Amino acid sequence: MQDHSSKSWLQRLLHALSGEPHDREELLSVLQHASNRQLLNHDALHMIEGVLKISEMQARDVMIPRGQMVVIEADMAIDTIVSTLVESGHSRFPVIGENADEILGVLLAKDLLQHLYQSPQTPVPLQSILRSATFIPESKRLDVLLREFRQDRAHMAIVVDEYGGTAGLITIEDVLELIVGDIEDETDTASEEPNIQPQPDGSFLVNALTSIDEFNTEFDAALNDENFDTLGGFVTQYLGHLPKVGESCTTEGFTFTIYTASRRQVQCIHVVKAAS
The missing domain is CATH 3.10.580.10 (CBS-domain)
Structure with missing residues (x-):
């Protein structure tokens, strides 16, 4: 009887310490951790997040x-x-x-x-x-x-x-x-323009799908790419919602303004370097 009681207590203790997610936020955190440890690739993580997201969204x-x-x-x-x-x-x-x-x-x-x-x-x-x-x-x-x-x-x-x-x-x-993610068909036209386009006033138009690594290299910046691969993902996360055209934020020495966007994602971002 004592052994059974001790075993039950031990099982409960191990369960409490097992780190199993108890809600959606904890589950996403576990999945993100698994992705960071390369136990789950980025595409798979993105799809799992999408499946969870649509259960909370309406038409x-x-x-x-x-x-x-x-x-x-x-x-x-x-x-x-x-x-x-x-x-x-x-x-x-x-x-x-x-x-x-x-x-x-x-x-x-x-x-x-x-x-x-x-x-x-x-x-x-x-x-x-x-x-x-x-x-x-x-x-x-x-x-x-x-x-x-x-x-x-x-x-x-x-x-x-x-x-x-x-x-x-x-x-x-x-x-x-x-x-x-976006599903392109035969009628969609792929852009042949460079990801980063300098403007006459010294600012830049940057494709939102530009990788953080490419952005950092081009601008000698240090944006964190731990959670997102693209500039669009970085800005969206910083703002905390899917931004609309004209919304902007300033961080890491840059002002990012949404230049074009669809219903589902940011497409192009206007980037201005902060004055030295």
Whole structure:
């Protein structure tokens, strides 16, 4: 009896001292420590962090706002629709009636092109080739949405506000990019400009994906690269949130101002050296 009691006490003590994470913050700290010890590579750590992040985010956090949606109007001429498809590079488009609150369905570029190929002289019955639209509330959690996308084999959803109006749209790619990073396709143009571009006034435009090591070498700086590999990650961490264009901070002898940014990441940073 005494042995059993002692063993239970010892097990409890070992468990208390085992360092097992008790909450999300401790888990992330353990994973970061494992990455620092090269037990977990950076890409794997990034994806695990992304999986944890989407469980706390909602559709409103990453949706394409209503004003930035590329839509097809139901009464558009076919030539105009085709031009919209080509110029945008997208594969799915909400089709609207009088305004963006009236979503009639979703047009897949392949459905339209197939009809034009098979019956080039026949008017396109747009309504007949539309797919049903998926509607979700702004508060839909992203991990739940990703599971529903997979189950329903859907790729896009219309986000509606509390009044039933269209707030924006979200795609499966938007969610996956939070886990694996930006997904580039054939329509994305890779930049051939150098990472660090001197400006006439003595400042610099720096690609946010520039490595901390490259930045430090170029500017004879000493930014800490322990937790982040890129300048964008460093600035985002310093500010404590995903910054918007125009936000700035001053640290380590430099003023960093967000020059361009997308909904999901910083793209270019304006850098000014502090006066000596």
